[in-house]
Amino acid sequence: MTPQGAGRWDVVVAGAGPAGATAARVLARSGLSVLMVDRLVKATPKIGETLPGAALRLLGRLGLDGIAAAHHGSRAPHWPVGGSLVAWGSDVLVPTDALRDPAGRGLRLDRRRFDADLRAAGIAAGAAHRPADVVDLARAGEEWIVDLDDGGVTRAAWIIDATGRGARIARLLGCARRRAAPLIALYRTGVPERNADLDRTIIEARPDGWIYAGRLGTGRWVFGYHTGPREAARLRSSSSDQILGDAPGLEALLGAVRFDADVVALDARGSMLDTPCGAGWISCGDAALSFDPIAGQGLFNALRSGMAAAEVVAGAMAGRAEPGRYIDEMAQAARIYAARRRELYRAERRWAARPFWQGQAA
Numbered sequence: 001m002t003p004q005g006a007g008r009w010d011v012v013v014a015g016a017g018p019a020g021a022t023a024a025r026v027l028a029r030s031g032l033s034v035l036m037v038d039r040l041v042k043a044t045p046k047i048g049e050t051l052p053g054a055a056l057r058l059l060g061r062l063g064l065d066g067i068a069a070a071h072h073g074s075r076a077p078h079w080p081v082g083g084s085l086v087a088w089g090s091d092v093l094v095p096t097d098a099l100r101d102p103a104g105r106g107l108r109l110d111r112r113r114f115d116a117d118l119r120a121a122g123i124a125a126g127a128a129h130r131p132a133d134v135v136d137l138a139r140a141g142e143e144w145i146v147d148l149d150d151g152g153v154t155r156a157a158w159i160i161d162a163t164g165r166g167a168r169i170a171r172l173l174g175c176a177r178r179r180a181a182p183l184i185a186l187y188r189t190g191v192p193e194r195n196a197d198l199d200r201t202i203i204e205a206r207p208d209g210w211i212y213a214g215r216l217g218t219g220r221w222v223f224g225y226h227t228g229p230r231e232a233a234r235l236r237s238s239s240s241d242q243i244l245g246d247a248p249g250l251e252a253l254l255g256a257v258r259f260d261a262d263v264v265a266l267d268a269r270g271s272m273l274d275t276p277c278g279a280g281w282i283s284c285g286d287a288a289l290s291f292d293p294i295a296g297q298g299l300f301n302a303l304r305s306g307m308a309a310a311e312v313v314a315g316a317m318a319g320r321a322e323p324g325r326y327i328d329e330m331a332q333a334a335r336i337y338a339a340r341r342r343e344l345y346r347a348e349r350r351w352a353a354r355p356f357w358q359g360q361a362a
């Protein structure tokens with residue numbers, strides 16, 4: 001193990017979102033010196049994402065059961081999600097209940113709080129955090145020389161790319177990334193006229209995209225419209241303050257919505273690196289593999305791959321280089337996701353000839 005103050009670390013983790021903070025915690029707990037670097041201010045806004053029950057189990061494995069809810073009591077920042085109501089392939093909102101899911105209920109997150117708690121758990125395990133971004137890196141023998149945007153330079157035996165969809169480290173290393181059809185998410189918060197305490201996620205397919213809605217811990221709701229870039233641009237330039245357009249199922253359930261915040265537009269298309277790791281580096285979370293939000297898989301993957309990447313690095317530091325299983329696991333996750341996603345978009349036949357559904361189902 002290298003001394004923490006000497007500017008040379010066993011591992012630099014670029015990105016301190018869910019994947020990076022998880023990897024940092026696992027590595028620090030295994031006795032390695034770990035520096036998370038992330039300026040945080042540039043982090044993409046993330047509103048009201050759903051943490052599936054299976055991801056709550058992973059938090060338990062990390063010794064972090066408390067993070068997601070219970071100990072915050074009645075002022076819990078996150079909202080329990082008991083199931084969903086989905087209108088996909090027909091106008092009818094079909095219920096599913098989390099009681100029938102072996103992994104149990106999920107949570108609609110206050111992401112800022114969730115990410116900060118995970119980061120704090122990494123620091124509590126012994127990792128350090130430096131508020132800076134990686135701008136460049138070079139390999140010198142067996143170590144990385146990492147340039148930061150605060151003018152500093154740090155060195156490490158390993159670097160983990162946990163920089164999200166931008167995959168900044170892999171890109172600096174020249175790795176190629178495969179992307180699915182463009183998908184833009186327009187997000188807004190607001191308060192519905194009725195059923196404001198419903199603990200369900202609502203998904204409704206529409207001719208040019210699909211809608212996601214659910215209650216946040218604050219009592220407000222998040223509404224997302226996922227569509228193609230052209231439709232997103234049209235909606236954003238229209239004078240109406242609506243982003244959802246016509247959504248009969250949602251409207252029947254919630255009534256009119258009083259929107260209270262600006263529209264946030266996010267790139268939501270899935271993408272993956274051609275290879276998730278190489279000599280002295282490994283990627284995890286969205287940097288390695290990012291999903292269309294319809295999959296609801298991003299946070300599970302961030303935690304799971306953060307843990308798995310840390311195990312690869314800890315093994316390599318102990319003289320056991322075995323990235324093969326990690327590469328296979330990521331490739332298998334990508335294959336299963338791609339097949340399920342295609343099946344899902346093809347299941348919506350009502351607008352199969354329209355460009356959005358054609359593009360996503362291809």
Ligand SMILES: Cc1cc2nc3c(=O)[nH]c(=O)nc-3n(C[C@H](O)[C@H](O)[C@H](O)COP(=O)(O)OP(=O)(O)OC[C@H]3O[C@@H](n4cnc5c(N)ncnc54)[C@H](O)[C@@H]3O)c2cc1C
Nearest residue numbers: 015017018019049050133134163164185285286293298299
């Ligand atoms: C519209 C939308 C809706 C979604 N809904 C859901 C959902 O309901 N459920 C779900 O499970 N998932 C959802 N996701 C996916 C989820 O947001 C991601 O999978 C998750 O945030 C991935 O975590 P991460 O740690 O890999 O990356 P991020 O959370 O993106 O964290 C990356 C971190 O890297 C930092 N960083 C970037 N560049 C650098 C650099 N050069 N140097 C240092 N640090 C850097 C950033 O500041 C950031 O903090 C959704 C995604 C989108 C786009």
